Amino acid sequence: MKALIRVNTYHATKPQPLRNVPIYTPSIIAVQSGRKILKWHDDALTFNKKNWLVIPANQQLTFVNEPHQAQFNSVQISFLSPPSEGIMSAIDNHNHKYNHNLQHIERPLIATDTALDFVFSQLIAIVKQKLSIEVQQHYLNGFYQQLLEIGALHLLFPASTLSMREKVSRYLSTNPADHHSIETTCKHFATSKATLTRHLAKEDALFRDVLAEVRMLHGLSLMQQYSYTQLELALRCGYQSESRFGQRFHQQFGITPKQYMKTVMKPTMRNIA
Numbered sequence: 480m481k482a483l484i485r486v487n488t489y490h491a492t493k494p495q496p497l498r499n500v501p502i503y504t505p506s507i508i509a510v511q512s513g514r515k516i517l518k519w520h521d522d523a524l525t526f527n528k529k530n531w532l533v534i535p536a537n538q539q540l541t542f543v544n545e546p547h548q549a550q551f552n553s554v555q556i557s558f559l560s561p562p563s564e565g566i567m568s569a570i571d572n573h574n575h576k577y578n579h580n581l582q583h584i585e586r587p588l589i590a591t592d593t594a595l596d597f598v599f600s601q602l603i604a605i606v607k608q609k610l611s612i613e614v615q616q617h618y619l620n621g622f623y624q625q626l627l628e629i630g631a632l633h634l635l636f637p638a639s640t641l642s643m644r645e646k647v648s649r650y651l652s653t654n655p656a657d658h659h660s661i662e663t664t665c666k667h668f669a670t671s672k673a674t675l676t677r678h679l680a681k682e683d684a685l686f687r688d689v690l691a692e693v694r695m696l697h698g699l700s701l702m703q704q705y706s707y708t709q710l711e712l713a714l715r716c717g718y719q720s721e722s723r724f725g726q727r728f729h730q731q732f733g734i735t736p737k738q739y740m741k742t743v744m745k746p747t748m749r750n751i752a
Contacts, residue, residue, distance in 0.1 A: 483560040483615040486606050489703055491551035493742040495544040498733040500699075501692040502540060503648030504557040505635045508532040509591075509599065513551030517542040517587075524588055531595075533587050533634040536645045537682070544742075556602055558635065559649070560616060562623040567639050570632055589631045598622045643678040647689050655697040656717040661686045694718070695731045702740055709736050 485504075491513070508515070508531065515526040518541040526532050534540065544551045561567065589595075598621060605618050626632040641649075650667055651659055664686065665675050679686060694716040701707060701715055713724035729735050 481612055482606065483558075483612065483619055484602055484606065485557040485559060486603055487555045487557070487700060487703070489544070489551075489553045489555065491544050491546050491742045492549045493546065495551070495739065495742045496734060497543075498541040499539045499731055500542070501648075501696055502534045502538045503536055503645055503652070503693070503696075504559060505536050506534050506555055506557045507599070507635070508534070508553055508555045511552040511554065513544065513546045515542050515544050515553065519586065524586065526588070528591075530588050530590050533589055533631065535635060535637050537642055554603065556599070558619070560619055561636060561639070562627075562632065563616075563620050566620060566623050566627055566632070567636065569627060570636075587634055589626075589629070589634070594625060595629075598625050642682055643675070644682045644684045644689060647675075647679070647686070648693055651690055651693045652697070655694045656715055658717070659690055691727055692731065695728055698724070698728060698736065699732075699739070702736070702743055706740065712736060
């Protein structure tokens with residue numbers, strides 16, 4: 480059964496400084512213990528149990544995950560299906576009506592309340608069920624409606640269409656370790672190499688960089704699940720060279736795989752999606 484959302488959990492027992500972490504699908508990150516300090520332009524935003532980090536697609540985040548009493552835990556929901564056309568078309572009208580809620584429109588932060596916490600928990604719960612796409616979309620639209628009513632849906636979906644970078648990232652992320660080439664990717668999208676390259680260039684992206692980012696993010700997720708050797712990580716991320724994987728990981732995140740592993744607690748639960 481196709482899932483319309485993806486849920487990942489992240490843990491740490493020591494501070495995790497990470498830079499340029501790619502977000503290639505609209506996502507909400509909820510910190511459950513500890514705090515996340517996000518570098519946002521010239522500001523530093525703090526996220527804890529009382530607020531969510533709401534990020535649209537095609538962003539790169541630089542942050543530090545700071546444990547409290549040796550515990551940092553967060554949940555990230557990635558949204559793979561957009562709101563219904565009716566909800567999307569209502570964004571402009573609703574924002575005009577509730578413009579008093581939009582004084583911090585550019586900050587990717589919304590305060591939580593019991594209603595938001597409830598619908599968020601419902602989304603996490605449906606991942607564990609074998610539900611049809613129609614039923615999943617029903618739950619999603621309810622969540623989107625709740626964000627719309629507080630004037631925050633635009634933070635998650637500022638555009639109604641997917642960018643080429645987002646489309647390519649989603650395709651590559653289904654099997655990051657596969658032998659992906661620009662030719663096979665073009666075949667999947669039924670387009671030419673020149674056309675794909677041109678569309679990515681308009682978004683300041685190169686195919687090889689998009690592929691590397693997807694694989695590096697997959698590496699982070701793997702390390703949250705199990706204590707792999709660096710060679711095992713490299714192979715599971717589509718690299719034949721351990722050293723090349725390590726170099727690319729450090730270039731992306733500003734930390735080596737071994738350094739990152741030292742910050743990760745032995746998880747009591749694995750990623751559930």
